[in-house]
Amino acid sequence: MRGRPDEATPSQDSELQEELQGMEARVRKMRNTRNSFSDQARTIADKRNAVQGQYKEHREKIDLVMAEMKAVRAEIKMFKEKRNAIQQQLREIINQAKGRRDEKGEKKSATAEYAKLRHDVQSLETTFETSSVGQKKEKEMIKQIKEMSLRIKELAPEVTHFEMIKVDLSDMDTAIKTLRSEADAAHKEMLEAVARADVLSPEVDEAFSHRDFLKAEGDRLHTEFLELRQKSDDMHNKITELMVDVNKVRDKLNMARDERKSWMTDHNALVKAEMKTGAESAEVADKLVSTLLESGGITFGGIGQTDGASSSKRKSKSGKKKSMRKLDMTASRRRWGVLLFGVIMAGGQGSRLRPLTLTRPKPMVEVLGRPLIAFVKDAMQDSSIDTIVVTTVYRGKQLKQHF
Numbered sequence: 001m002r003g004r005p006d007e008a009t010p011s012q013d014s015e016l017q018e019e020l021q022g023m024e025a026r027v028r029k030m031r032n033t034r035n036s037f038s039d040q041a042r043t044i045a046d047k048r049n050a051v052q053g054q055y056k057e058h059r060e061k062i063d064l065v066m067a068e069m070k071a072v073r074a075e076i077k078m079f080k081e082k083r084n085a086i087q088q089q090l091r092e093i094i095n096q097a098k099g100r101r102d103e104k105g106e107k108k109s110a111t112a113e114y115a116k117l118r119h120d121v122q123s124l125e126t127t128f129e130t131s132s133v134g135q136k137k138e139k140e141m142i143k144q145i146k147e148m149s150l151r152i153k154e155l156a157p158e159v160t161h162f163e164m165i166k167v168d169l170s171d172m173d174t175a176i177k178t179l180r181s182e183a184d185a186a187h188k189e190m191l192e193a194v195a196r197a198d199v200l201s202p203e204v205d206e207a208f209s210h211r212d213f214l215k216a217e218g219d220r221l222h223t224e225f226l227e228l229r230q231k232s233d234d235m236h237n238k239i240t241e242l243m244v245d246v247n248k249v250r251d252k253l254n255m256a257r258d259e260r261k262s263w264m265t266d267h268n269a270l271v272k273a274e275m276k277t278g279a280e281s282a283e284v285a286d287k288l289v290s291t292l293l294e295s296g297g298i299t300f301g302g303i304g305q306t307d308g309a310s311s312s313k314r315k316s317k318s319g320k321k322k323s324m325r326k327l328d329m330t331a332s333r334r335r336w337g338v339l340l341f342g343v344i345m346a347g348g349q350g351s352r353l354r355p356l357t358l359t360r361p362k363p364m365v366e367v368l369g370r371p372l373i374a375f376v377k378d379a380m381q382d383s384s385i386d387t388i389v390v391t392t393v394y395r396g397k398q399l400k401q402h403f
Contacts, residue, residue: 013256014394020249027246030239037232041225048221055214062207069204072197079190086183093175114155117148124148264391271341271389342385344376347393361395364402371402 093115124145128138350362357365363373373390380388392399 013253016249016253016256020246020253023242023246023249027239027242030235030242034232034235034239037228037235041228041232044221044225044228048218048225051214051218051221055211055218058207058211058214062204062211065200065204065207069197069200072193072200075193076190076197079186079193083183083186083190086179086186090176090179090183093179114152117152117155121145121148121152260393267389267391271343340384340386342380342383342388344373344380344388344390346373346390346399347396349394360398361392364395364398373399373402 124141127133128141128145133141344363346361346363348362350357350365353362353365363376364371366372367375377388390399390403
């Protein structure tokens, strides 16, 4: 029987296989975990994107509400400034009417001075046109009118800035009443604008509150997404590191398989060469002829020298029926140098016979008190097999010990 040169290899392969299976199971589990993290990250990303979309839409709504609020506030400011300007104008006219100085107490207000100068110029012009005065007096009046007109031009820009309402300053009472009415109207419009602002204020507050909520929710989901993606990346890195070790074990197994395959190829080539007959190989035929010539004789038909005597005996018997001579094929093959080889494939692990094959190879499982391989060996011997070759892998040492 011929076995493998290295009987420890099957055991080593088995250990490598078990190690590889364990590592591959870990890789599958880690991949499932990584994929779970990735799926969760995608789900969170979809939620985050939806919230961010709502946030953008809400920002547009806030812009509209704030534009409306800004317009209302602009109205409030405008009406307030108008009211204050009218009230300032009113105070100037009242001060003029009472002949009082303004709040600073240093000089008359520009409005009062402007109104008085215009009134004085108008009176002088009326007197100049309707009255007969001397030449000297006329020159003085003309000079006064020129001086007051120049002063009126100087005061005009300042007075025009505060003069919101055009009134007839010659009639102070009517002017005061008109200005008060206009100031009240401006104040009323300002209050109406303030009321509209008060109505919009809760809507603005709610809009900003919802905006802050959407922003916080979007930030929370984004943070959760980053955490899940980091977990997925970390798990992927661990898988990559483990796959380096997995590939090393696979390389070892592949090297062992290639070695066994090479050994089996060489072994089969050797067996095939030994099983060649003279008809198949000229070299074998030459060796056979040389052997036969050295033995001193050649016998054809597979009949020995004693076959002639037995033939004459058979002829001396009654001529009823000739007996058929049984050829001894084993002896004939041996005379011609023909050898028969038998191969028993005994390398399987017998996984379908477990647990019987956990501690022994499948050919060593006993049937009727004998191992299975014993029955095969007996059958091959009964068939005149000259050489029996047993190929082993799994627990081949037990097979070797048996034979």
